[in-house]
Amino acid sequence: MSKQKIYVTRSSMPELSEYIEEIKDIWETHWMTNMGAKHEKFRHRLQEYLGVEHMHLMVNGHMALELALQALKLTGEVITTPFTFASTTHAIVRNGLTPVFCDIRPDDYTIDTEKLERLITDRTSAIVPVHVYGNICQVEEIQRIADKYGLVVLYDAAHTFGETYRGNSVAAFGDVSCYSFHATKVFNSIEGGAVCYSDRLNEFGLSLFRLKNFGIRSETEVDGVGANAKMNEFCAAMGICNLRHIDEEIAKRKRVVDRYRECLQDISGIKLPVVQPDVKYNYAYFPVVFDEQVLGVTRNEIYMTLAAHEIYSRKYFYPLTSQFECYRQRFTEGDTPVALYFSKRVLTLPLYADLALADVDRICDIIKSKLQLGNKEG
Numbered sequence: 258m259s260k261q262k263i264y265v266t267r268s269s270m271p272e273l274s275e276y277i278e279e280i281k282d283i284w285e286t287h288w289m290t291n292m293g294a295k296h297e298k299f300r301h302r303l304q305e306y307l308g309v310e311h312m313h314l315m316v317n318g319h320m321a322l323e324l325a326l327q328a329l330k331l332t333g334e335v336i337t338t339p340f341t342f343a344s345t346t347h348a349i350v351r352n353g354l355t356p357v358f359c360d361i362r363p364d365d366y367t368i369d370t371e372k373l374e375r376l377i378t379d380r381t382s383a384i385v386p387v388h389v390y391g392n393i394c395q396v397e398e399i400q401r402i403a404d405k406y407g408l409v410v411l412y413d414a415a416h417t418f419g420e421t422y423r424g425n426s427v428a429a430f431g432d433v434s435c436y437s438f439h440a441t442k443v444f445n446s447i448e449g450g451a452v453c454y455s456d457r458l459n460e461f462g463l464s465l466f467r468l469k470n471f472g473i474r475s476e477t478e479v480d481g482v483g484a485n486a487k488m489n490e491f492c493a494a495m496g497i498c499n500l501r502h503i504d505e506e507i508a509k510r511k512r513v514v515d516r517y518r519e520c521l522q523d524i525s526g527i528k529l530p531v532v533q534p535d536v537k538y539n540y541a542y543f544p545v546v547f548d549e550q551v552l553g554v555t556r557n558e559i560y561m562t563l564a565a566h567e568i569y570s571r572k573y574f575y576p577l578t579s580q581f582e583c584y585r586q587r588f589t590e591g592d593t594p595v596a597l598y599f600s601k602r603v604l605t606l607p608l609y610a611d612l613a614l615a616d617v618d619r620i621c622d623i624i625k626s627k628l629q630l631g632n633k634e635g
């Protein structure tokens with residue numbers, strides 16, 4: 258058991274020698290970016306691993322979302338959830354679109370399809386649901402609604418690397434799925450992301466490819482106001498290395514999650530993550546909800562107590578994106594009461610492949626002793 262600081266996550270890295278071996282030939286080619294050999298090798302391996310046919314690698318998950326939305330040429334309103342990372346909402350707003358916030362389901366925190374349909378107007382062009390914490394949205398019902406109203410579905414799949422639902426890659430659902438390979442994710446390429454898309458989208462792939470490279474069509478033609486969102490060769494090389502170890506990493510994460518469940522099960526007032534049927538999980542996060550009415554202790558007190566022991570959990574996702582200062586007076590938090598409730602009570606506990614089980618025990622013991630103290634005082 259370590260008494261070192263424990264952060265909410267710790268980036269997975271290959272052995273240094275493995276990475277050096279992978280990047281060696283970059284010194285021969287001097288080709289460091291612009292869709293080089295590493296980029297292509299990584300893309301092919303990823304497509305195989307994720308079971309997807311159409312994919313573009315991106316500089317990060319945010320630009321995957323932002324440029325995918327742009328390439329879809331959407332207009333008006335986009336229905337999404339505020340219980341997510343800033344990126345989901347920002348990507349919509351930065352495209353000049355209006356996010357319309359739908360509430361979340363209390364069991365798995367994904368978009369509540371029972372509340373979705375009534376938010377559709379004649380200005381709605383898309384639905385952007387988030388497979389939050391790796392929980393899979395109600396993909397069949399979302400597709401049914403999208404088909405009924407002719408809406409595009411773009412999933413923020415940043416939390417779902419390697420997951421499957423009913424044996425299908427998560428990227429198989431909707432029109433577009435965007436992954437993040439940020440250093441803090443289950444799988445990383447230092448920074449990185451990918452857009453996976455359905456073959457129903459004719460022009461989308463080409464538009465996206467150009468948008469990530471300044472809108473360049475040819476040496477002398479630029480026909481789009483593009484950005485620069487290309488993945489460089491060093492990031493691709495890191496992705497290639499980490500992909501070799503991903504199954505082992507996920508298996509190690511499962512051990513940590515199983516231990517958390519064992520230690521924290523059956524405590525009245527504590528809600529552990531749901532286990533959805535038919536989902537092969539990646540164990541990306543361990544969000545725990547603390548009900549202060551039952552426990553006599555608030556989420557914030559647990560957060561502070563852990564921090565006092567140099568254990569750093571995160572209040573993912575607090576505040577709601579609709580409450581951000583930059584969106585002041587644009588949205589009403591009361592429109593998504595379930596999201597608001599969980600945002601005030603959830604804490605994601607430290608979770609990474611090499612987190613020692615003894616450290617998990619220590620984290621849980623600290624939580625439990627704080628709860629007993631709270632009960633006595635309460």
Ligand SMILES: Cc1ncc(COP(=O)(O)O)c(C=O)c1O
Binds near residue numbers: 319320341342438
């Ligand atoms: C739900 C969600 N969407 C989008 C992103 C953006 O990804 P990136 O950090 O790779 O830009 C993240 C994570 O960072 C995320 O958690």
